[in-house]
Amino acid sequence: MPMAPPLDFETLTIADIARLAEGDRLPPVERWHPTHCGDSEMRIARDGTWFHQGSPIGRQAMVRAFSRILRREPDGGYVLVTPVEKLDIAVEDAPFVAVEMKVDGDGRDATLAFRLNTGDIVTASAEHPLRFVEHDDGPHPYLHVRGGLEALVARSLYYDLAERALAGDDEPPGVWSAGAFFPLMP
Incomplete structure:
Protein backbone atom coordinates (compact mmCIF):
# COMPACT_ATOMS: atom_id res chain seq x y z
CA MET A 1 0.00 0.00 0.00
CA PRO A 2 1.55 3.34 -0.97
CA MET A 3 2.08 5.85 1.80
CA ALA A 4 0.43 9.25 1.60
CA PRO A 5 2.82 12.12 0.91
CA PRO A 6 4.07 13.82 4.07
CA LEU A 7 1.90 16.66 5.29
CA ASP A 8 3.18 20.22 5.29
CA PHE A 9 3.06 20.80 9.05
CA GLU A 10 3.44 24.55 8.55
CA THR A 11 0.11 24.83 6.71
CA LEU A 12 -1.92 22.75 9.18
CA THR A 13 -4.18 24.45 11.71
CA ILE A 14 -4.36 23.23 15.29
CA ALA A 15 -7.83 21.83 14.46
CA ASP A 16 -6.32 19.92 11.50
CA ILE A 17 -3.63 18.57 13.79
CA ALA A 18 -6.19 17.41 16.37
CA ARG A 19 -8.20 15.61 13.67
CA LEU A 20 -5.10 13.89 12.30
CA ALA A 21 -3.96 12.77 15.75
CA GLU A 22 -7.43 11.45 16.59
CA GLY A 23 -7.63 9.48 13.34
CA ASP A 24 -4.21 7.84 13.69
CA GLU A 92 20.34 6.11 23.38
CA ASP A 93 18.05 8.81 24.82
CA ALA A 94 14.42 9.00 23.71
CA PRO A 95 12.99 6.97 20.83
CA PHE A 96 11.53 10.03 19.08
CA VAL A 97 12.64 13.58 18.37
CA ALA A 98 10.22 16.52 18.16
CA VAL A 99 11.51 18.36 15.10
CA GLU A 100 8.83 20.96 14.43
CA MET A 101 6.42 22.98 16.60
CA LYS A 102 3.19 24.78 15.75
CA VAL A 103 1.77 27.30 18.23
CA ASP A 104 -1.78 28.59 18.40
CA GLY A 105 -2.69 31.25 20.96
CA ASP A 106 -0.76 32.80 23.84
CA GLY A 107 -0.35 32.29 27.57
CA ARG A 108 -2.98 30.06 29.16
CA ASP A 109 -4.82 29.84 25.83
CA ALA A 110 -1.84 28.42 23.92
CA THR A 111 -1.74 25.06 22.20
CA LEU A 112 1.63 23.59 21.22
CA ALA A 113 1.65 20.82 18.63
CA PHE A 114 4.81 18.94 17.67
CA ARG A 115 5.74 16.92 14.60
CA LEU A 116 8.06 14.04 15.40
CA ASN A 117 10.87 12.68 13.24
CA THR A 118 8.56 9.74 12.45
CA GLY A 119 5.83 12.01 11.10
CA ASP A 120 3.60 11.55 14.15
CA ILE A 121 1.92 14.63 15.59
CA VAL A 122 1.50 15.16 19.33
CA THR A 123 -0.10 18.12 21.14
CA ALA A 124 1.36 18.91 24.55
CA SER A 125 -1.39 18.49 27.16
CA ALA A 126 -2.10 16.87 30.50
CA GLU A 127 -2.13 13.52 28.64
CA HIS A 128 1.06 14.39 26.74
CA PRO A 129 3.10 16.47 29.18
CA LEU A 130 6.32 18.30 28.54
CA ARG A 131 9.06 17.82 31.10
CA PHE A 132 12.44 19.47 31.39
CA VAL A 133 15.45 17.56 32.72
CA GLU A 134 18.76 19.19 33.62
CA HIS A 135 21.81 17.44 32.12
CA ASP A 136 25.50 18.36 32.15
CA ASP A 137 25.06 20.07 28.77
CA GLY A 138 21.95 22.00 29.82
CA PRO A 139 18.21 21.36 29.99
CA HIS A 140 16.63 18.68 27.83
CA PRO A 141 12.90 18.92 27.17
CA TYR A 142 10.87 15.75 26.60
CA LEU A 143 7.33 15.27 25.35
CA HIS A 144 5.33 12.22 26.37
CA VAL A 145 4.16 10.47 23.20
CA ARG A 146 2.44 7.27 24.37
CA GLY A 147 2.85 4.37 26.76
CA GLY A 148 6.02 5.66 28.43
CA LEU A 149 7.59 6.61 25.10
CA GLU A 150 8.96 10.14 24.85
CA ALA A 151 10.32 12.52 22.25
CA LEU A 152 13.39 14.60 22.91
CA VAL A 153 12.46 18.12 21.85
CA ALA A 154 15.05 19.44 19.36
CA ARG A 155 17.36 22.11 20.76
CA SER A 156 16.02 24.80 18.39
CA LEU A 157 12.48 24.13 19.65
CA TYR A 158 13.70 24.25 23.25
CA TYR A 159 14.93 27.80 22.61
CA ASP A 160 11.49 28.71 21.25
CA LEU A 161 9.87 27.19 24.36
CA ALA A 162 12.29 29.04 26.66
CA GLU A 163 11.58 32.32 24.87
CA ARG A 164 7.83 31.79 25.31
CA ALA A 165 8.29 30.91 28.98
CA LEU A 166 10.46 33.93 29.76
CA ALA A 167 8.06 36.28 27.92
CA GLY A 168 5.19 35.16 30.18
CA ASP A 169 4.24 36.23 33.69
CA ASP A 170 4.27 32.77 35.25
CA GLU A 171 6.44 32.02 38.25
CA PRO A 172 8.25 29.72 37.85
CA PRO A 173 8.65 30.35 34.11
CA GLY A 174 6.98 27.76 31.92
CA VAL A 175 4.72 27.20 28.95
CA TRP A 176 1.02 26.47 28.61
CA SER A 177 -0.57 24.06 26.17
CA ALA A 178 -4.13 22.75 25.98
CA GLY A 179 -4.85 24.10 29.47
CA ALA A 180 -1.84 22.47 31.16
CA PHE A 181 1.22 24.30 32.54
CA PHE A 182 4.75 22.96 32.15
CA PRO A 183 7.48 24.69 34.20
CA LEU A 184 10.90 24.98 32.54
CA MET A 185 12.58 23.57 35.62
CA PRO A 186 11.16 21.06 38.10
Missing part, protein backbone atom coordinates in the same frame (compact mmCIF):
# COMPACT_ATOMS: atom_id res chain seq x y z
CA ARG A 25 -4.86 4.37 15.08
CA LEU A 26 -1.84 2.49 16.41
CA PRO A 27 -1.51 -1.28 16.79
CA PRO A 28 -2.44 -2.49 20.31
CA VAL A 29 1.14 -3.27 21.36
CA GLU A 30 0.21 -3.01 25.04
CA ARG A 31 -2.01 -6.10 24.61
CA TRP A 32 0.62 -8.24 22.88
CA HIS A 33 2.71 -10.46 25.15
CA PRO A 34 4.65 -12.92 23.02
CA THR A 35 7.67 -14.78 24.27
CA HIS A 36 10.88 -12.76 24.09
CA CYS A 37 12.74 -13.74 20.92
CA GLY A 38 16.05 -11.89 21.18
CA ASP A 39 17.70 -8.75 19.91
CA SER A 40 16.55 -6.79 16.87
CA GLU A 41 20.13 -5.62 16.20
CA MET A 42 18.61 -2.14 15.98
CA ARG A 43 19.24 1.06 17.87
CA ILE A 44 17.86 4.56 17.92
CA ALA A 45 20.55 7.23 18.21
CA ARG A 46 20.10 10.36 20.30
CA ASP A 47 19.42 12.39 17.15
CA GLY A 48 16.51 10.07 16.21
CA THR A 49 18.34 8.10 13.52
CA TRP A 50 17.36 4.44 13.42
CA PHE A 51 20.11 1.89 12.74
CA HIS A 52 20.04 -1.82 11.86
CA GLN A 53 23.25 -3.81 12.23
CA GLY A 54 25.19 -0.54 12.41
CA SER A 55 23.78 1.02 9.22
CA PRO A 56 21.21 3.83 9.21
CA ILE A 57 17.76 2.89 7.99
CA GLY A 58 17.29 5.22 5.04
CA ARG A 59 13.66 4.50 4.20
CA GLN A 60 11.42 6.76 6.29
CA ALA A 61 8.48 4.39 5.71
CA MET A 62 10.42 1.58 7.43
CA VAL A 63 11.30 3.81 10.39
CA ARG A 64 7.66 4.83 10.73
CA ALA A 65 6.50 1.20 10.56
CA PHE A 66 8.96 0.13 13.26
CA SER A 67 8.09 3.13 15.44
CA ARG A 68 4.46 2.02 15.51
CA ILE A 69 5.35 -1.34 17.11
CA LEU A 70 7.78 0.14 19.64
CA ARG A 71 6.94 -0.39 23.30
CA ARG A 72 8.50 0.60 26.62
CA GLU A 73 8.79 -2.28 29.06
CA PRO A 74 8.19 -2.03 32.82
CA ASP A 75 11.95 -2.42 33.43
CA GLY A 76 12.59 0.70 31.29
CA GLY A 77 13.86 -1.19 28.24
CA TYR A 78 12.46 -0.92 24.74
CA VAL A 79 11.16 -3.65 22.44
CA LEU A 80 9.68 -4.04 19.00
CA VAL A 81 6.62 -6.21 19.49
CA THR A 82 4.17 -8.03 17.25
CA PRO A 83 1.58 -10.64 18.24
CA VAL A 84 4.21 -13.38 17.73
CA GLU A 85 7.59 -11.91 18.65
CA LYS A 86 9.33 -9.42 20.92
CA LEU A 87 12.81 -8.08 20.13
CA ASP A 88 15.01 -5.74 22.17
CA ILE A 89 15.99 -2.39 20.63
CA ALA A 90 18.63 -0.05 22.07
CA VAL A 91 17.60 3.57 22.59
Whole structure:
Protein backbone atom coordinates (compact mmCIF):
# COMPACT_ATOMS: atom_id res chain seq x y z
CA MET A 1 0.00 0.00 0.00
CA PRO A 2 1.55 3.34 -0.97
CA MET A 3 2.08 5.85 1.80
CA ALA A 4 0.43 9.25 1.60
CA PRO A 5 2.82 12.12 0.91
CA PRO A 6 4.07 13.82 4.07
CA LEU A 7 1.90 16.66 5.29
CA ASP A 8 3.18 20.22 5.29
CA PHE A 9 3.06 20.80 9.05
CA GLU A 10 3.44 24.55 8.55
CA THR A 11 0.11 24.83 6.71
CA LEU A 12 -1.92 22.75 9.18
CA THR A 13 -4.18 24.45 11.71
CA ILE A 14 -4.36 23.23 15.29
CA ALA A 15 -7.83 21.83 14.46
CA ASP A 16 -6.32 19.92 11.50
CA ILE A 17 -3.63 18.57 13.79
CA ALA A 18 -6.19 17.41 16.37
CA ARG A 19 -8.20 15.61 13.67
CA LEU A 20 -5.10 13.89 12.30
CA ALA A 21 -3.96 12.77 15.75
CA GLU A 22 -7.43 11.45 16.59
CA GLY A 23 -7.63 9.48 13.34
CA ASP A 24 -4.21 7.84 13.69
CA ARG A 25 -4.86 4.37 15.08
CA LEU A 26 -1.84 2.49 16.41
CA PRO A 27 -1.51 -1.28 16.79
CA PRO A 28 -2.44 -2.49 20.31
CA VAL A 29 1.14 -3.27 21.36
CA GLU A 30 0.21 -3.01 25.04
CA ARG A 31 -2.01 -6.10 24.61
CA TRP A 32 0.62 -8.24 22.88
CA HIS A 33 2.71 -10.46 25.15
CA PRO A 34 4.65 -12.92 23.02
CA THR A 35 7.67 -14.78 24.27
CA HIS A 36 10.88 -12.76 24.09
CA CYS A 37 12.74 -13.74 20.92
CA GLY A 38 16.05 -11.89 21.18
CA ASP A 39 17.70 -8.75 19.91
CA SER A 40 16.55 -6.79 16.87
CA GLU A 41 20.13 -5.62 16.20
CA MET A 42 18.61 -2.14 15.98
CA ARG A 43 19.24 1.06 17.87
CA ILE A 44 17.86 4.56 17.92
CA ALA A 45 20.55 7.23 18.21
CA ARG A 46 20.10 10.36 20.30
CA ASP A 47 19.42 12.39 17.15
CA GLY A 48 16.51 10.07 16.21
CA THR A 49 18.34 8.10 13.52
CA TRP A 50 17.36 4.44 13.42
CA PHE A 51 20.11 1.89 12.74
CA HIS A 52 20.04 -1.82 11.86
CA GLN A 53 23.25 -3.81 12.23
CA GLY A 54 25.19 -0.54 12.41
CA SER A 55 23.78 1.02 9.22
CA PRO A 56 21.21 3.83 9.21
CA ILE A 57 17.76 2.89 7.99
CA GLY A 58 17.29 5.22 5.04
CA ARG A 59 13.66 4.50 4.20
CA GLN A 60 11.42 6.76 6.29
CA ALA A 61 8.48 4.39 5.71
CA MET A 62 10.42 1.58 7.43
CA VAL A 63 11.30 3.81 10.39
CA ARG A 64 7.66 4.83 10.73
CA ALA A 65 6.50 1.20 10.56
CA PHE A 66 8.96 0.13 13.26
CA SER A 67 8.09 3.13 15.44
CA ARG A 68 4.46 2.02 15.51
CA ILE A 69 5.35 -1.34 17.11
CA LEU A 70 7.78 0.14 19.64
CA ARG A 71 6.94 -0.39 23.30
CA ARG A 72 8.50 0.60 26.62
CA GLU A 73 8.79 -2.28 29.06
CA PRO A 74 8.19 -2.03 32.82
CA ASP A 75 11.95 -2.42 33.43
CA GLY A 76 12.59 0.70 31.29
CA GLY A 77 13.86 -1.19 28.24
CA TYR A 78 12.46 -0.92 24.74
CA VAL A 79 11.16 -3.65 22.44
CA LEU A 80 9.68 -4.04 19.00
CA VAL A 81 6.62 -6.21 19.49
CA THR A 82 4.17 -8.03 17.25
CA PRO A 83 1.58 -10.64 18.24
CA VAL A 84 4.21 -13.38 17.73
CA GLU A 85 7.59 -11.91 18.65
CA LYS A 86 9.33 -9.42 20.92
CA LEU A 87 12.81 -8.08 20.13
CA ASP A 88 15.01 -5.74 22.17
CA ILE A 89 15.99 -2.39 20.63
CA ALA A 90 18.63 -0.05 22.07
CA VAL A 91 17.60 3.57 22.59
CA GLU A 92 20.34 6.11 23.38
CA ASP A 93 18.05 8.81 24.82
CA ALA A 94 14.42 9.00 23.71
CA PRO A 95 12.99 6.97 20.83
CA PHE A 96 11.53 10.03 19.08
CA VAL A 97 12.64 13.58 18.37
CA ALA A 98 10.22 16.52 18.16
CA VAL A 99 11.51 18.36 15.10
CA GLU A 100 8.83 20.96 14.43
CA MET A 101 6.42 22.98 16.60
CA LYS A 102 3.19 24.78 15.75
CA VAL A 103 1.77 27.30 18.23
CA ASP A 104 -1.78 28.59 18.40
CA GLY A 105 -2.69 31.25 20.96
CA ASP A 106 -0.76 32.80 23.84
CA GLY A 107 -0.35 32.29 27.57
CA ARG A 108 -2.98 30.06 29.16
CA ASP A 109 -4.82 29.84 25.83
CA ALA A 110 -1.84 28.42 23.92
CA THR A 111 -1.74 25.06 22.20
CA LEU A 112 1.63 23.59 21.22
CA ALA A 113 1.65 20.82 18.63
CA PHE A 114 4.81 18.94 17.67
CA ARG A 115 5.74 16.92 14.60
CA LEU A 116 8.06 14.04 15.40
CA ASN A 117 10.87 12.68 13.24
CA THR A 118 8.56 9.74 12.45
CA GLY A 119 5.83 12.01 11.10
CA ASP A 120 3.60 11.55 14.15
CA ILE A 121 1.92 14.63 15.59
CA VAL A 122 1.50 15.16 19.33
CA THR A 123 -0.10 18.12 21.14
CA ALA A 124 1.36 18.91 24.55
CA SER A 125 -1.39 18.49 27.16
CA ALA A 126 -2.10 16.87 30.50
CA GLU A 127 -2.13 13.52 28.64
CA HIS A 128 1.06 14.39 26.74
CA PRO A 129 3.10 16.47 29.18
CA LEU A 130 6.32 18.30 28.54
CA ARG A 131 9.06 17.82 31.10
CA PHE A 132 12.44 19.47 31.39
CA VAL A 133 15.45 17.56 32.72
CA GLU A 134 18.76 19.19 33.62
CA HIS A 135 21.81 17.44 32.12
CA ASP A 136 25.50 18.36 32.15
CA ASP A 137 25.06 20.07 28.77
CA GLY A 138 21.95 22.00 29.82
CA PRO A 139 18.21 21.36 29.99
CA HIS A 140 16.63 18.68 27.83
CA PRO A 141 12.90 18.92 27.17
CA TYR A 142 10.87 15.75 26.60
CA LEU A 143 7.33 15.27 25.35
CA HIS A 144 5.33 12.22 26.37
CA VAL A 145 4.16 10.47 23.20
CA ARG A 146 2.44 7.27 24.37
CA GLY A 147 2.85 4.37 26.76
CA GLY A 148 6.02 5.66 28.43
CA LEU A 149 7.59 6.61 25.10
CA GLU A 150 8.96 10.14 24.85
CA ALA A 151 10.32 12.52 22.25
CA LEU A 152 13.39 14.60 22.91
CA VAL A 153 12.46 18.12 21.85
CA ALA A 154 15.05 19.44 19.36
CA ARG A 155 17.36 22.11 20.76
CA SER A 156 16.02 24.80 18.39
CA LEU A 157 12.48 24.13 19.65
CA TYR A 158 13.70 24.25 23.25
CA TYR A 159 14.93 27.80 22.61
CA ASP A 160 11.49 28.71 21.25
CA LEU A 161 9.87 27.19 24.36
CA ALA A 162 12.29 29.04 26.66
CA GLU A 163 11.58 32.32 24.87
CA ARG A 164 7.83 31.79 25.31
CA ALA A 165 8.29 30.91 28.98
CA LEU A 166 10.46 33.93 29.76
CA ALA A 167 8.06 36.28 27.92
CA GLY A 168 5.19 35.16 30.18
CA ASP A 169 4.24 36.23 33.69
CA ASP A 170 4.27 32.77 35.25
CA GLU A 171 6.44 32.02 38.25
CA PRO A 172 8.25 29.72 37.85
CA PRO A 173 8.65 30.35 34.11
CA GLY A 174 6.98 27.76 31.92
CA VAL A 175 4.72 27.20 28.95
CA TRP A 176 1.02 26.47 28.61
CA SER A 177 -0.57 24.06 26.17
CA ALA A 178 -4.13 22.75 25.98
CA GLY A 179 -4.85 24.10 29.47
CA ALA A 180 -1.84 22.47 31.16
CA PHE A 181 1.22 24.30 32.54
CA PHE A 182 4.75 22.96 32.15
CA PRO A 183 7.48 24.69 34.20
CA LEU A 184 10.90 24.98 32.54
CA MET A 185 12.58 23.57 35.62
CA PRO A 186 11.16 21.06 38.10
